[in-house]
Amino acid sequence: MQPAQLIRGTLDVLILKTLVAAPQHGYGVASLIEERTSGALQIDDGALYQSLHRMEERGWVESEWGHAESGKRARFYRLTPPGRKRLKQGTAEWVRYVEAVFKVLEPGTAT
Amino acid sequence: MSWSRIWPYRSRRRVRSEVDEELSYHLARRVEALRRQGYSAAEAEQEALRRFGDVRRTRAVCVAADERREGRMKRRDWWHEVWGDARIGLRVLGRRPGFAVAATATLALAIGTATAMYSVADHVLFRSLPFEAPERAVTLWEYDTREGAEREVAPGNFLDWRRRVTRLERLALAEPTGADLTGAGTPEALRGWAVTVDWFAAVGVKPLLGRTFNADDYQADLGAVVLSYELWQRRFGGDASIVGRTIQLERSAVPVVGVLRPHLQYPTQDAEIWLPKRFRPGEVEDRRSDYMLVVGRLSDGTTLGQAREELAAVARWQSEEYPVTNSNYAIVARPLPEQLLGSARPALLLLLGAVGFVLLIACANVSGLLLARGADRERELAVRGALGCGRARLVRQLLTESAVLAALSGLAGLALAAALVGMLPRLAPAGLPRIEAVALDLRIAGAAVLLTMAAAVLFGVMPALRASRTDLMMPLRAARTLRPGQGLRRGLVIGELALALILVTGAGLLARSFVRLLDNELGFDPERRATLQVFIWDLNPTSEERVLVVRRLLERFEAVPGVLSAAAVSALPLHPHQITSQTQLLPLGEPDPLPGSERIVQVTVATPGYLRTLAIPLRRGRPFSDADDARATRVILVNETLARAFFGSEDPVGRRVRTGPPGSQVEREIVGVVGDVRAGGFESPPAPELYVPHAQSGTGSLTFVVHTRGRAGLVMTALRDALWAEEPEQSIYHEATLEELLAGTLAARRFHLLLLAAFSLLSFALAALGTYALISYATRLRFPEIGVRMALGARSGEIARMIVAEGVGLALPGIALGVLGSLLLTRLLAGMLYGVSATDPLTLVQVCAAILAVAATAAYLPARRAARLDPARTLRADG
Numbered sequence: 001m002q003p004a005q006l007i008r009g010t011l012d013v014l015i016l017k018t019l020v021a022a023p024q025h026g027y028g029v030a031s032l033i034e035e036r037t038s039g040a041l042q043i044d045d046g047a048l049y050q051s052l053h054r055m056e057e058r059g060w061v062e063s064e065w066g067h068a069e070s071g072k073r074a075r076f077y078r079l080t081p082p083g084r085k086r087l088k089q090g091t092a093e094w095v096r097y098v099e100a101v102f103k104v105l106e107p108g109t110a111t
Numbered sequence: 112m113s114w115s116r117i118w119p120y121r122s123r124r125r126v127r128s129e130v131d132e133e134l135s136y137h138l139a140r141r142v143e144a145l146r147r148q149g150y151s152a153a154e155a156e157q158e159a160l161r162r163f164g165d166v167r168r169t170r171a172v173c174v175a176a177d178e179r180r181e182g183r184m185k186r187r188d189w190w191h192e193v194w195g196d197a198r199i200g201l202r203v204l205g206r207r208p209g210f211a212v213a214a215t216a217t218l219a220l221a222i223g224t225a226t227a228m229y230s231v232a233d234h235v236l237f238r239s240l241p242f243e244a245p246e247r248a249v250t251l252w253e254y255d256t257r258e259g260a261e262r263e264v265a266p267g268n269f270l271d272w273r274r275r276v277t278r279l280e281r282l283a284l285a286e287p288t289g290a291d292l293t294g295a296g297t298p299e300a301l302r303g304w305a306v307t308v309d310w311f312a313a314v315g316v317k318p319l320l321g322r323t324f325n326a327d328d329y330q331a332d333l334g335a336v337v338l339s340y341e342l343w344q345r346r347f348g349g350d351a352s353i354v355g356r357t358i359q360l361e362r363s364a365v366p367v368v369g370v371l372r373p374h375l376q377y378p379t380q381d382a383e384i385w386l387p388k389r390f391r392p393g394e395v396e397d398r399r400s401d402y403m404l405v406v407g408r409l410s411d412g413t414t415l416g417q418a419r420e421e422l423a424a425v426a427r428w429q430s431e432e433y434p435v436t437n438s439n440y441a442i443v444a445r446p447l448p449e450q451l452l453g454s455a456r457p458a459l460l461l462l463l464g465a466v467g468f469v470l471l472i473a474c475a476n477v478s479g480l481l482l483a484r485g486a487d488r489e490r491e492l493a494v495r496g497a498l499g500c501g502r503a504r505l506v507r508q509l510l511t512e513s514a515v516l517a518a519l520s521g522l523a524g525l526a527l528a529a530a531l532v533g534m535l536p537r538l539a540p541a542g543l544p545r546i547e548a549v550a551l552d553l554r555i556a557g558a559a560v561l562l563t564m565a566a567a568v569l570f571g572v573m574p575a576l577r578a579s580r581t582d583l584m585m586p587l588r589a590a591r592t593l594r595p596g597q598g599l600r601r602g603l604v605i606g607e608l609a610l611a612l613i614l615v616t617g618a619g620l621l622a623r624s625f626v627r628l629l630d631n632e633l634g635f636d637p638e639r640r641a642t643l644q645v646f647i648w649d650l651n652p653t654s655e656e657r658v659l660v661v662r663r664l665l666e667r668f669e670a671v672p673g674v675l676s677a678a679a680v681s682a683l684p685l686h687p688h689q690i691t692s693q694t695q696l697l698p699l700g701e702p703d704p705l706p707g708s709e710r711i712v713q714v715t716v717a718t719p720g721y722l723r724t725l726a727i728p729l730r731r732g733r734p735f736s737d738a739d740d741a742r743a744t745r746v747i748l749v750n751e752t753l754a755r756a757f758f759g760s761e762d763p764v765g766r767r768v769r770t771g772p773p774g775s776q777v778e779r780e781i782v783g784v785v786g787d788v789r790a791g792g793f794e795s796p797p798a799p800e801l802y803v804p805h806a807q808s809g810t811g812s813l814t815f816v817v818h819t820r821g822r823a824g825l826v827m828t829a830l831r832d833a834l835w836a837e838e839p840e841q842s843i844y845h846e847a848t849l850e851e852l853l854a855g856t857l858a859a860r861r862f863h864l865l866l867l868a869a870f871s872l873l874s875f876a877l878a879a880l881g882t883y884a885l886i887s888y889a890t891r892l893r894f895p896e897i898g899v900r901m902a903l904g905a906r907s908g909e910i911a912r913m914i915v916a917e918g919v920g921l922a923l924p925g926i927a928l929g930v931l932g933s934l935l936l937t938r939l940l941a942g943m944l945y946g947v948s949a950t951d952p953l954t955l956v957q958v959c960a961a962i963l964a965v966a967a968t969a970a971y972l973p974a975r976r977a978a979r980l981d982p983a984r985t986l987r988a989d990g
Contacts, residue, residue: 026133027140044164045137053130053176065129068136075133 011043011051012060013090016083019061025074026052052077060086120185123178130173138163199508200515210484211516213884214477217877218520218567221473222559223527224873228466228866229559230528230552231535232459240448241372242315244408248447249279249418251405257439264405266390267398268429268437272405275425278418279407279444283310285378286388286403291649291842294359296346300646300844301360302688303384304404310385311337313406314377314447321354321369328368329387333357336365337385340373360384361649377447378404398429398436406447419444457942458863464939465617465870468610472874474563475603476881481513481567482600483888509572517564525556539862601921604881608925609932611871611878612962616933617940618871619954620947621864627946628860633853634788634797635684636726640849641823642683643830644814645841654809658741660838661805661813665718667833668817673826675818678724679805681716683814684790685852688845690812691715691790696801698757699767699778712753713790713800714770716808722748722785724818732764732783740806745779750787753799770801779803792856794945816849823848863943878925879965886918887973898982907978914977918970919963926959933958 018024018032026049033043055061060083068074079087121129138159145155160166204211242248251272253262266284273282285304292299304310311323319340328335336358338347347353357364371385394400409418422442429437445453485492492505532551651657661679668677682689695709704710719735721727730751739746747768754763763784769776787797805813819826827846834841854861890897897910937949947954 025136027137030137030141031144045141045162046164046166046169049134049137049169050172050176053173057176057180072136072139073132074136075129 009090010094011047012055013087013094015048015051015055016060016079016087016090019077019079019083020087023064023066023076023078025066025068025076027074029077055083059083121177121181126177126181127174130170130177134166134170134173193511196507196511197515197518200512203512204515207484210480213880214480214516214567215520215523217473217476217480217880218517218563219523219527220873220877221470222520222524222556222563223531224870225466225470225559226524226528226551226556227531227535228462229555230532231539231549232463233552233555234549236452236456236459240451242377242447243317245315245448246446247409248313248315249407249409249415249444250447250450251279251282251407251422252443252445253401254441254443255439256441261443262401264403265398265401265436266394266403267396268401269403269405270390270395271429272422272425272442275428276407276418276421278410278413278421280410281309281313282405282407283307283313284388284403284405285310288386289646289844290360290384290386291362292346292358292360293362293840293842298840298842299346300842301342301383302379302844303382303386304378305386305388307388310406313408315408316371316377318369319372320351321367323369324385324387329389333363334365335368335387336360337369337371338367339371339383339385342383343370377406377451398433415444415446457939458859461617461939461943462863462866462870464936465614465867468614469870469874469877470559470562472607472610472877472881475607476877476884477516477563477567478569479600479603479881480884482603483884485509506572510568513567513572514564517560517567520563521556521560524559525551528556538865539858600885604878604885604921605925605928607874607878607881608922608962608966609928611874612926612929612958613932613936614867614871614874615961616929616955616958617937618864618867619958620937620940620944620949620951621860621867623947623951623954624943624945625860625864628793628857631789631793632787633684633793634727634786637685637849637853639819639821639823640725640816641819641826641830642686642814642816642845642847642849642852643827643834643843644683644686644688644845645834645843646812647838647841648811650838650840651811655741657809657811658806661718664815664834664837665720667837668815668830671817671826671829671833673820673829675820676720676724677815677817678721679718679813679815680721681808681810681812681814682713682790683816683849684725684788685792685849685856686814686845687852687855689790689814694770694801695772695776696753696757696799697769697776699769703773710757710799713798714803715800716803716805716810718805721802721816724816725788726818727788728786730784730786731762732781734783734785735802735804737806739804741809743807745777745807746782746804747779748783748785748802749781750785750797750800750802752787752797753801754784756799792853794856814845823850860943875961875965878962879969882918882921882966883969883972885921886914886970887976889917890914890973890977894977894980897977897980898984901980901982910980911971911974911978914974915967915970918966918974921970922963922966925966926962929962930955930959 014033015029018029024032026045029052030043030045030048033041033048052061052063056063056077059080061077062080063075063077065073066076141159141162142152142155145158146152150158163169251264253264253268254260255262264284266286269282269284272279276282283306285306287302288305289300289302292301306324308324308326308329311318316323318337320343321337323337324335338353343349343353347358353367354369355366357366359365409415422444426437426440426442430440449456495505529551532549536549647657647660651660665677665679668674682691692714693711694714695704696712697704697710717735719737719739722729722734732748735746735748747770749757749763757763757768758766763781766781767778768781769778771777785802788800789795789797790800815830817823817826817830831843831846834843897905901907901910933955934950941949
């Protein structure tokens, strides 16, 4: 099976979700998403960074330089209160969307 | 600790390098992970890049987003700091509320009045007229070189000019006219102008609707009419379909071809209709009836000077060709804008100058206050400097304080200006063009605020610079010596006093003129008199009919409740539309005068009740009576000026005279002498005048005037109804009370006097405040010295005198400068003065005394405070 393409705007929500537990650097975000989806979603790493920087511009995340486990300098992103709000909103939207799609595709209702 | 504490923002290069670092860290980690999965080094790199996607694009997007964020942060922080500084500024101001209120009020007053005045002046004077290329339009006038009088133009002369002048094109003429509008609504006499075909192009007016006249309109049987915007709105509700329809003018249907734009029209703002001017057969050769207006445009590439040269040549030619009518004759050409603004311009420029003075005084005042404050704080500033506060930081703080002050004053000033701009048009005389459309000009307001801000900043920051530049220890050591700023401050106050003196002198001269003017006897009583002007020619074609209808109308008017008496007259004093006529007068028994030396007098036709109704005194003989009708002996009354001019000290009653042009002279008998009347208002000198009874003249151009018991305006409706009860078709040309008409003749003077008086009062108050502030400050500095003096036995009276003398010492150089300035500047007022010279010594002396008194009073308050000092306490306290 080919990895699924991502619907626009969904990436933001996914990234925000990975930052809930703790601040992450970009590579950490990418690894987390890969891990959780087991590679089912195909996301360009570049798109991920673009999204991170745009969200920082909007104030949903903020960044700080820190040291990764290896000891190298890395840029860590942290969720801000507006980002948390956006995550909640985006999740709810996504759930509503999925439910709507699922209602149509539900086997019982097919003729 | 890096300097990022001071400058927390990242440079562009830094933003880019951070993005690069971030992305390369990612790629390194990815390669590492792939290697662990078994990829070779080259494969891992390739795979990492593949998974990344477009590196260059990602880098660009990230850099751009970071840079935007950085910029926004910088701006937000900057505003944050400004707001913080402003809050500190407000707090510092609030610590000395007296200073804050004085400075803000001073600046606000000055900014407000200056902005309002400049808005009005800019609108009226400097913004271009609503005409096309108005500077190319030229008005032409006849000039009588013998009498030095400018006249309007006779039709024959205009036609000569149109044929012979080449440096002016589109020469056009307008003749005052009027027409009765009937049809829907009450009949109404409309004022208007009959114009030749090029008129609108010459003035530079384009229609709002339809078109102006073309050559066909001058041939058409029905004629054509162009409406003013105001008439179109008032009578036709702004209905655009009026163009092409007809309206009832003089009881015939005339097609409307166009509607003009609102506001300023030339020649008159109250013109309502425009008709095609057709020359009557006699007019073409008529070079005498000078009552028409002429406008033309400079031809391409021609200057006004060249046009004037050509006109002079044409005038010379006319003088040779028509010596009877055109000797002593010249042509005057004046640009249209000058013609329109001629009288308003000098007065407005003067008021602008005056308000500029007020602004200067206010700036000087606030500068003085700031200097004093700066001097007061010099110690504080020096201490802070000594503690390591940088000069830039000190300057920034003072700058902010000044800016806060200027901003507060600016806001208050703008509010004041808006209120004044709303008020001024209502105060202004009717003649100011387009005053009704004046709006607050924000550019001007901005300029005023900037100017005051510049002054505030300059004088607010100076002490800081001085404090930081000079030896920091100096002010600490010599805390109580006179500071260098004092000399500058004295200069400022002296300048203020001088400026105030000049303004007050100007206002004083205007006020004196006004009083002189009101001292003039009008010769009649304008109070409680209502007037109604009608033209009864059309409805009553014969003289007998007109005499009868006037008699019946007067009976009806006198029957109106509240009317004491009624009369009709051909030319009512003060009336803006009075139709005056002149005649030659020759006492019987005197030889015929040589041509050119005939003696001309005013002729006024009046009904018998006229003298009583206007309260014009009878000096000798008898007034007119009802018996003086068409069948009786022809009689006249003469005024005192005429009696003196023609009969010297002899009694003219019973003398017989001939009136009228040679060939159609009429013999009349003088039956009485009446008091002089100033027909044009307080400013106009009485002219020789004779009165003819209406029953022996029968003129149809009449103004009815009634004397009322109560307010004249109250009977207006009843008068109109009485008129229409007798003559339902009769239209009314003009109605007003005599008091309104009188106020109209004084409106311009009153406006100028009022404004100049307000400005000079303001300047006076500001100068007084400035003087007070300086003396009281200087006195405070001298408290220790005064304490010593008192301890040594000086009495409080001596101390007070010493301080007051200091105030006078400021006033004297101020007065000297001010008198000098007045002598130079009041000359500009000369045209607005009446019965008083621009260098009137009495006014100057009074104003000097007033300035001296103000300065002494301003000094007296601190003087009293100093005199009450307790020497023991001042000596003890050093801080």
